[in-house]
Amino acid sequence: xxxxxxxxxxxxxxxxxxxxxxxxxxxxxxxxxxxxxxxxxxxxxxxxxxxxxxxxxxxxxxxxxxxxxxxxxxxxxxxxxxxxxxxxxxxxxxxxxxxxxxxxxxxxxxxxxxxxxxxxxxxxxxxxxxxxxxx
Amino acid sequence: xxxxxxxxxxxxxxxxxxxxxxxxxxxxxxxxxxxxxxxxxxxxxxxxxxxxxxxxxxxxxxxxxxxxxxxxxxxxxxxxxxxxxxxxxxxxxxxxxxxxxxxxxxxxxxxxxxxxxxxxxxxxxxxxxxxxxxxxxxxxxxxxxxxxxxxxxxxxxxxxxxxxxxxxxxxxxxxxxxxxxxxxxxxxxxxxxxxxxxxxxxxxxxxxxxxxxxxxxxxxxxxxxxxxxxxxxxxxxxxxxxxxxxxxxxxxxxxxxxxxxxxxxxxxxxxxxxxxxxxxxxxxxxxxxxxxxxxxxxxxxxxxxxxxxxxxxxxxxxxxxxxxxxxxxxxxxxxxxxxxxxxxxxxxxxxxxxxxxxxxxxxxxxxxxxxxxxxxxxxxxxxxxxxxxxxxxxxxxxxxxxxxxxxxxxxxxxxxxxxxxxxxxxxxxxxxxxxxxxxxxxxxxxxxxxxxxxxxxxxxxxxx
Numbered sequence: 001x002x003x004x005x006x007x008x009x010x011x012x013x014x015x016x017x018x019x020x021x022x023x024x025x026x027x028x029x030x031x032x033x034x035x036x037x038x039x040x041x042x043x044x045x046x047x048x049x050x051x052x053x054x055x056x057x058x059x060x061x062x063x064x065x066x067x068x069x070x071x072x073x074x075x076x077x078x079x080x081x082x083x084x085x086x087x088x089x090x091x092x093x094x095x096x097x098x099x100x101x102x103x104x105x106x107x108x109x110x111x112x113x114x115x116x117x118x119x120x121x122x123x124x125x126x127x128x129x130x131x132x133x134x135x
Numbered sequence: 136x137x138x139x140x141x142x143x144x145x146x147x148x149x150x151x152x153x154x155x156x157x158x159x160x161x162x163x164x165x166x167x168x169x170x171x172x173x174x175x176x177x178x179x180x181x182x183x184x185x186x187x188x189x190x191x192x193x194x195x196x197x198x199x200x201x202x203x204x205x206x207x208x209x210x211x212x213x214x215x216x217x218x219x220x221x222x223x224x225x226x227x228x229x230x231x232x233x234x235x236x237x238x239x240x241x242x243x244x245x246x247x248x249x250x251x252x253x254x255x256x257x258x259x260x261x262x263x264x265x266x267x268x269x270x271x272x273x274x275x276x277x278x279x280x281x282x283x284x285x286x287x288x289x290x291x292x293x294x295x296x297x298x299x300x301x302x303x304x305x306x307x308x309x310x311x312x313x314x315x316x317x318x319x320x321x322x323x324x325x326x327x328x329x330x331x332x333x334x335x336x337x338x339x340x341x342x343x344x345x346x347x348x349x350x351x352x353x354x355x356x357x358x359x360x361x362x363x364x365x366x367x368x369x370x371x372x373x374x375x376x377x378x379x380x381x382x383x384x385x386x387x388x389x390x391x392x393x394x395x396x397x398x399x400x401x402x403x404x405x406x407x408x409x410x411x412x413x414x415x416x417x418x419x420x421x422x423x424x425x426x427x428x429x430x431x432x433x434x435x436x437x438x439x440x441x442x443x444x445x446x447x448x449x450x451x452x453x454x455x456x457x458x459x460x461x462x463x464x465x466x467x468x469x470x471x472x473x474x475x476x477x478x479x480x481x482x483x484x485x486x487x488x489x490x491x492x493x494x495x496x497x498x499x500x501x502x503x504x505x506x507x508x509x510x511x512x513x514x515x516x517x518x519x520x521x522x523x524x525x526x527x528x529x530x531x532x533x534x535x536x537x538x539x540x541x542x543x544x545x546x547x548x549x550x551x552x553x554x555x556x557x558x559x560x561x562x563x564x565x566x567x568x569x570x571x572x573x574x575x576x577x578x579x580x581x582x583x584x585x586x587x588x589x590x591x592x593x594x595x596x597x598x599x
Contacts, residue, residue: 045371046258046368049367049368049371049373049376052373052376052377053364053368053376053377053380056149056376056377056380056381057380057383057384059153059377059380059381060156060380060381060382060383060384060385061384061388063153063156063157063381064156064381064384064385064388064389065388066157066160067156067159067160068159068160068161068162069392069480069482069488069489069492069507070162070480070489070492070502070505070507071159071162071165071489071492072389072392072487072488072489072492073218073222073487073488073489073490073492073493074159074165074169074489074493075156075159075385075389075488075489076222076352076353076356076386076389076487076488076489077218077222077225078155078156078159078168078169078172079156079356079360079381079382079385079386080222080225080226080229080356080359080382081172081176081225082152082155082172082175082176082378082381082382083229083359083360083362083363083378083379083382084176084228084229084232085148085152085175085176085179085363085374085375085378086229086232086233086236086362086363086366086375087179087180087183087232088179088180088183088370088372088374088375089236089239089240089247089366089370089372089375090198090232090235090236090239091180091183091184091189091195092183092186092188092189092246092247092370093235093236093239093240093243093246094189094191094194094195094198095186095188095189095190095191095192095195095246096188096189096190096191096243096246097190097191100242100243101238101239101242101243102238102239102240102242102243102246103194103239103243105235105236105238105239105242106194106235106236106239107194107195107197107198108198108231108232108235109231109232109235109236109239110194110195110198110199110202111197111198111199111201111202112202112228112229112231112232112235113202113228113229113232114198114199114201114202114203114206115202115203115205115206115209115225115228116202116206116225116228116229116232117176117202117203117206118202118203118204118205118206118207118210119205119206119207119209119210119221119225120206120210120225121169121172121173121176121210122206122207122210122211123210123213123218123221124169124172125166125169126210126211127215127218127493127496128162128165128166128169129166130215130493130496130497130499131162131165131492131496131502132162132496132499132501132502133162133501133502133503
């Protein structure tokens, strides 16, 4: 039964198959790394942002409950000033060289947020200045 | 500057903002807290200005100078009694700024690295739509609140038939529009989303009456935070997300505290129309012809001077009459006579959280003479005179006894336990809740009819 010729033929066939398999495995692994990389780019930022968001809500919850009720008005005006940090997004829109709709929108938003930042912090300072303990 | 380094600086700014809120836990640390806030904002702006995308500065500087000048001017000139409407106006600006930034991000997504025009990342699109919607609602909602507080429109709740149906319809339409917009990314839908959100914000606040404004302002404060948060998600900016979340939760907590102060649910407040369903004030037991003891400033001065202890209960009427300075002067004279004078503040007195505290502080009242409801309520029983100035519903004992009253269950200041109650009021009219206050007819109550400021000045004259 051991015909040397057919044996050699099968061996070479098997070797060919093995080579083919290795090649496909390599392709697959390449696809896999690519997929994980893509996955990392599509999935992680949102999850990361959500993590930051949820933790910040908790921080806000505990910090704000400790604010004394007497200072609830300054709390409102300072949070109002602070939420104008949205100006960060406005600056980027107003920054490019060429004039565009986005740039105008950016300019308007920068102006509005600036009113709030200056107004909010100054009015808060004015209020806090008044909370003095008289001797 | 590398992305990593600016992210680090944004983190520093976020921590500064947390410190700013943390400082408010006591009046002693609050001022340094505000400095932290200013520092955080400066770091955030400067860090952004040095990013490579920003190459043209003249428009930015123009905006900062114009906005800064307007903001500084208003903040310096505003009267403390006008604080609630100022805060409402400021909230509207945050809302409008959020709408502008969302529009810019939609028109030029490549500047923000969130895709290209017509092919913006799916998640960024969702976040953009949400930020935009909340921003637009905050804008018109705050404008309505401002108009009500400023007296441009009636402070009474404005209700029309089918209002809740219209609002519910608009709410559903908004959700549909957001879904359609995210699927198609059409500019027409973007514009429509803005318009419907603006209308929704307008109609949402319209039915809510003046005395519910503490809740409304807190709620809009919260919205302005969530709007910043939505924009933060769109631009993948941690600083915006953190700050938005801080502000959002702060406003939410304040709304909760204000609702608790009235024993009403937030839903009940938002649905609006409070104080109108009863129409004319329901005549309390006994009707309108019961005897009311009214006195003059001289009578009041005599009672106050001979009292051992006085607790002053201020309300919105004091703010309207700008009576805080005259009131403090009166209190000073009493203290010279050896009378113990303290102030009791109800959580929802006035038109915004902490409104009364600020006005008393403005009039140089030492903050350790000012007490919250829980801290002082037990002391009324051992107090000679409760001096109620411009407040009504927050002292009404019906909140404890009358199950059918709209204010039933609301925590009140127990002024009726004091030996004598002096009510400074312009007339016998019922308060915001439209409920008559049976305290006016009690034997130990004396009504002092007149403008709060004039009354205090007359009492001062009589004390001299």
